[in-house]
Amino acid sequence: MNTVQSVFGGQGAEGAQFLSLMTLFTVVTTIIYLLVLAYLALALWRRRRTEHTVESGDHAAEPPPQRTALIGWVALVNTGLIVLTVASFLTDRAMARTASSPALEIEIIGHQWWWDVKYTGADPSQSLETANELHLPVGVPAHITLKSADVIHSFWVPNLAGKQDLIPGRQTDISIKPTRTGLFRSQCAEFCGVQHTHMALDVTVENRADFLRWYRAGLQPAKAPTAPLAKAGYAYVMTRxxxxxxxxxxxxxxxxxxxxxxxxxxxRSIAAGTLPMNRGNLYGWVADPQANKPGSKMPTLGLEPNELHAVVAYLETLK
Amino acid sequence: MSSPCRASLALAAVALLGGCDREERDSRGQPVTETVPAGATADTIYPGGPSGSTVTLSPKAAAYENNAYHIAQGQQLYGQMNCVGCHAHGGGGMGPALIDDEWRYGGRIEQIATTIVEGRPNGMPSFRGKLTDTQIWELAAYVRAMSGQVRKDAVGARTDEPSNTPPLTQTRREPIVPGEDATP
Structure with missing residues (x-):
């Protein structure tokens, strides 16, 4: 079943790197923060022991323990800053390394309100197009090119990596290297219209063999229907x-x-994560998309009952 | 400013809120089994004919023709259903221009919808059964808007394609029937 949609999952290489970087930042800054507060409390608590002021001219003659503490403090702050800088640099470098050797090229086009997913194969016969589902082999760096057909969307699989916007007329990209198998939910992360909520992408991270099986099955054309009802549905779908x-x-x-x-x-789902895939929901969706997802570009067709039965019977053959 | 004066000004400002009437977005089309066309059929309209002046505007047409949502949806369909292929972005090509004030088969929204449903000789295909009635009304509303007949606040200020013509909000209102007043 679906894992919880969480940025703390760390099921992707990028997500895990950012998570460790964030943990380091939190630890270092927390230590410094507590030290500052401790010194402040100490300073407030202790009585002022010496009476020297700037005017008296003897402020330079600090007693040795205070000077040592000051030098130690400066050294500590500098060390902390250097640690954070180096850690940021190393994380950036690791991410660039993932992006520099993609083994899988994917193009995702955001539409109001669904995802068009294209796997760019070695040649056109190996190119696969699907919608609202993304399959990724575990441990393989994938390079995803992002485009938009209408307005600004944002691609975000919280468990695997950060967000990246899809901007009309421009091309952006993101690299993902999933490290654990599982089912994850991706959600458009930039408000893109009335059905922004119902713009999800089902992400399946599976082992290499399962991925290749899915990919080869996806390359196959749709089978011709054999049952009479499905044939009637086929005729409707093709001519109407x-x-x-x-x-x-x-x-x-x-x-x-x-x-x-x-x-x-x-x-796994219908209409970009709006409904789970099953016969009942297929009926509901085909009969009246505007009741399930008002504003969706799929119009309510007003099918006759026999047409509805036929169309759903045909759609169910599209395995 | 005296306090009654201030109070009446505030009251007037509140009354102005009534102007903020949000347009209904009827994405579903009611009722589901609505039919196109209403009143006009292919038989009653022909080139050089009386330009359909006997047709009265149905309430359905009125609901679509000045509705910003439907016009915007029609604009998308105009590109997706390849109207551009023949009519270009209104300037015409293989098909007649749509941004001028000449209508071979009538320029009222029902007449345009009829043209889309029935098709017309010399190339215009019929979209009967290929588009839903709602979509055809939306497309007709947009085609009508292209010649600047629609209220300024209902049309889009920007086109989807690169364009060197003024936006629809700046297009001069063309009368449908010569001598008749253009839509205000």
């Missing part, structure tokens, strides 16, 4: 509103304004 926006590889539906549906039924 659905094919105007959606792509189903291996069929005539080849539009890219809505999420790719080629392997829809194998995903």
């Amino acid at each position: 509103q659905c094919a105007m926006c959606h792509n189903i590889t291996g069929t005539e539906a080849g539009s890219h304004f809505g999420p790719d549906l080629t392997h829809l039924a194998s995903r």
